[in-house]
Amino acid sequence: MDPLTLKLQAQSAISETENVKKLEELKITYLGKNGLVNQMMKEIINIPSDQKQNFGKKANQVKQEIQLLYEQKLQELSQEGKQQEWFDITMPGKKPTHGHLHLVSQAIEEISDIFAKIGFIRARYPEVEWEYYNFEALNMSKNHPARDEFETLFIDAPVNEKYGKIVLSTHTSSGQVREMLRVGQPPIRMINIAKCYRRQQDITHTIMFHQFEGLVVDKNISIKHLKGTMDYFVKQFYDENRKTRLRPFHFQFTEPSFEVDINCAVCLGKGEINGKKCRTCKQGWLELGGSGMVHPNVLKAGGIDPNKYSGFAFGWGVERVYMMRSDVKIDDIRYLYENDIRFLRQF
Numbered sequence: 001m002d003p004l005t006l007k008l009q010a011q012s013a014i015s016e017t018e019n020v021k022k023l024e025e026l027k028i029t030y031l032g033k034n035g036l037v038n039q040m041m042k043e044i045i046n047i048p049s050d051q052k053q054n055f056g057k058k059a060n061q062v063k064q065e066i067q068l069l070y071e072q073k074l075q076e077l078s079q080e081g082k083q084q085e086w087f088d089i090t091m092p093g094k095k096p097t098h099g100h101l102h103l104v105s106q107a108i109e110e111i112s113d114i115f116a117k118i119g120f121i122r123a124r125y126p127e128v129e130w131e132y133y134n135f136e137a138l139n140m141s142k143n144h145p146a147r148d149e150f151e152t153l154f155i156d157a158p159v160n161e162k163y164g165k166i167v168l169s170t171h172t173s174s175g176q177v178r179e180m181l182r183v184g185q186p187p188i189r190m191i192n193i194a195k196c197y198r199r200q201q202d203i204t205h206t207i208m209f210h211q212f213e214g215l216v217v218d219k220n221i222s223i224k225h226l227k228g229t230m231d232y233f234v235k236q237f238y239d240e241n242r243k244t245r246l247r248p249f250h251f252q253f254t255e256p257s258f259e260v261d262i263n264c265a266v267c268l269g270k271g272e273i274n275g276k277k278c279r280t281c282k283q284g285w286l287e288l289g290g291s292g293m294v295h296p297n298v299l300k301a302g303g304i305d306p307n308k309y310s311g312f313a314f315g316w317g318v319e320r321v322y323m324m325r326s327d328v329k330i331d332d333i334r335y336l337y338e339n340d341i342r343f344l345r346q347f
């Protein structure tokens with residue numbers, strides 16, 4: 001058979017094929033070891049020598065063309081097959097793995113929502129911060145002993161004449177003066193939730209943790225507003241039966257300063273259960289975190305006149321507050337950051 005006739009014959013046979021099985025049969029018929037193409041090639045011995053070269057060239061070309069026709073058809077048929085599969089609604093689907101937010105992210109969202117309801121605006125300030133905003137602006141001058149408590153991590157960088165060294169912010173309070181400078185004039189209602197860093201690691205501390213910092217500055221702000229805000233938060237975040245108490249304390253950047261305690265959910269604030277000492281709390285109360293009335297020096301650093309305005313602030317650990325929920329039974333804070341999926345799936 002001459003090459004062109006063979007090509008036309010293969011072409012029509014392949015184009016009429018409707019399934020892969022028949023196509024494979026045609027492949028053997030034409031391109032197989034003893035197939036029509038190879039038989040045609042063998043005929044070269046009967047061709048006059050002056051036409052051999054021309055015949056060989058044509059025969060090779062036809063072989064390649066048939067091979068290409070076969071491949072194109074195979075692709076076409078297998079795609080049709082796939083499309084048919086997609087329409088098979090009886091096929092059981094594969095379930096993709098469902099992720100969810102990390103429990104610390106969940107807590108942050110919840111805390112933001114609770115404070116948003118009473119007009120606090122979410123803010124975020126640098127985690128890599130000047131020493132000035134972390135300490136000096138908060139009434140802790142250079143070499144003040146209170147700085148030692150912060151277990152600060154310093155960045156190896158040139159020191160600025162005004163702002164000092166660069167640190168990893170040790171508390172969200174570093175955002176207080178930045179917020180005052182940003183807003184300019186009160187009222188200020190900020191909730192700053194951010195990562196903090198301290199050189200400390202044990203069952204209640206991780207080197208990186210989160211704080212939420214509330215700051216309210218306006219005319220005639222008093223301790224009553226602070227207490228009311230604390231009570232509102234614990235009722236929303238824990239339950240209706242929880243209340244707070246303020247215990248006098250000392251911080252450099254607030255005056256007066258308080259530790260905020262919450263009544264224990266296990267013994268309901270009694271400190272004992274059936275005559276036995278409660279193991280969860282200290283005499284019916286648990287410590288939540290620090291708070292106080294903004295120190296006049298801090299207001300001044302933020303460009304606010306302490307004779308006209310006053311304010312309160314509080315800074316609490318997100319992880320700590322979350323772990324104190326009675327439905328969350330985590331006794332080691334480090335579990336939160338081990339990224340063990342078996343642990344995280346439970347929340």
Ligand SMILES: [Zn+2]
Pocket residue numbers: 264265266267268269270271272278279280281282284285
């Ligand atoms: Zn208790």
